[in-house]
Amino acid sequence: MPKTSRLSPLACFSLMAAFASVASLAPVQAADPVPVIFDTDMANDCDDAGALAVLNALADNGEATILAVVTNRKDSGNASAAATDAINTWYGRPDVPIGTDKDGAKVPPGRPSAYTAALRDEFPNDAKPDDAMPDALAVYRQTLAAQPDGSVVICSVGALSNLEDLLRSGPDEFSPLSGKELIQTKVKQTVIMGGGFPRTARGETNLKLDAPAAVAVTNEWPGDILWQGYEVGYALITGPSLQATPKENPVRRAFELRDYHGTPSLEIGKPSHDQAAVLAAVRGPQPELWSVEKDGRVVIDSDGQSEWREDWKKRHSYLKIKGHPSQLAQVISGLMSQAPKKP
Template identity: 60%
Template sequence: MKVMSMRWLTALVLIGCVAVAGQAKAQADAPVKVIFDTDMASDCDDAGALAVLHALADAGEAEILAVVTNRKCPAGVSGGVCDVINTFYGRADLPIGTDKDGAKVSWNRPSSYTRALYDEFPHDSPIDEQLPDALQVYRQTLAAAEDGSVVICSVGALSNLEDLLESHADESSSLTGRELISQKVSRTVIMGGHFPRSPKPETNILLDPPAAVAVAHGWPGEILWQGFEVGAALQCGATLKTVESNHPVRRAFELRPYREGRAIDHGKPAHDQAAVLLAVRGADSQYWKLSEPGRVVVDSDGHTQWMPDSKKEHRFASIRGGPEKLEALIDSLMTTRSR
């Protein structure tokens, strides 16, 4: 008989505790209204992040307003996979938009899981080219929202955010993109960069460096950055072995190669799941600590650097203490389904 690792045993013990804590929080707070902006193509942590968001919505902590994709999936079904997961969690009618241009840097490697999920699971989504444009979904969703009520969570290229920032008034709203952001968005959480300074360009920034420069320099309001170093410290997903075999997020982790096997074998870094937690629950001091106020500087090659500045509204998050409690929380949410 194989001996369980101490990390696995710790996760199992903590999962029950974090689930109870999440239920208590849901009863105390109004749902956080979220637009989820994802590169649902290359990595399965995007699927895991959307599962976390649905679990938080099921618990009454979040309201999902829309899902948009920001990277061109070679199979052309990134939006469809979002619809697969939305349908599985009982929210088949959520608005979905896709960036028709895709990230400016595209490696065009086939996704290990998007085509399989699109073909194997229930949904009613057409291919990406036939879905509404991400910018259209952004503008319509923000225009319909109450002032200061929306949290944007971006876990991929910043192309959609740049498009929104630079957009003009249209039939959805007489406001420019900058005005919509200032009026409707309370906080923006970005998974990207590496802090306090990146040794090399981080993937999400590298996907579209001009967009990252534009957003870092010109985005109005509060930005909470989560760098590569956070997700790299978190190993999540192995507990998906315990859910039903027809679970699309389990399937994504089964298909995604990682190290010498698959992501579900031992889990993998949870960059995007952690960003969703920050977007919905904020920087809970039980798990997180925040930098002082400042700004993120992105150079033309995609390097990021943190610059303290008391007049700016950017901060970056780091893990408080060890990663075990945060890992257990993410695994608990990925494996929870109340519908």
């Protein structure tokens, strides 16, 4: 018998599994970069900063284009735009348009941000105070109007106030279309981090921040919404990988300043709600990382409680983690600490 170099079926399976595992961690080179508008409450939690890092890393990899960033909650430090600009500037994108929500009464400011003022003061940026920045709705409408039809992906990781404003908007200097028509014409997909599925016992933060807006968007949005509940990000602890990045990295600083259970998130990590939503928005629900629940609808009540119902279909679906969460957390950690490719 000649010596055979054939592998046993078990060895073949192990090798295939190893390749599959490596493949899931590798950058996914899309044919064209996905054009994204990122809608964030950059102020309270630092997962918004981590999510903007992931989005910039994906843009560096040629997988995404950052069309604009809008903030959806009034930052009592008036510095959410500056923090956003500091992060984009770190990645070599100082000119990404930024808009802020001026309607502070609708979404009351939370406690002072642990990190936005520090990012404004300690890192290069040239944004104005939030109340002097362009309005989020104007940035939305101008950005959407300039894009090819059916192309834009919106990723929302905070209150749904801006999305409701867009939904309710009428024609303006940027477009003769109503907000609904603009969404129908320009938006390919909307990914929303909010709620909990299949149901929550109490309201989730992003929905509670502006429950009427959450109800309006859920019931009236004229396009596909891919929901990601709090249970997804809660299982994904990331942050310590930023320790390997330079002190000049504002995202590292945000994780240093924002604690999790009394310890800096830079040391012990924290849940990655917003990073996961960005990843799903850009790469789509990759089957090795996610399963998607379809053929139903999300219902949100006036307290911001959410539920998945299967009594009839809407253009809703929601994400569930497939396999062990550490797989997804590892992808997020890698992207969040990926060195900028700026010139």
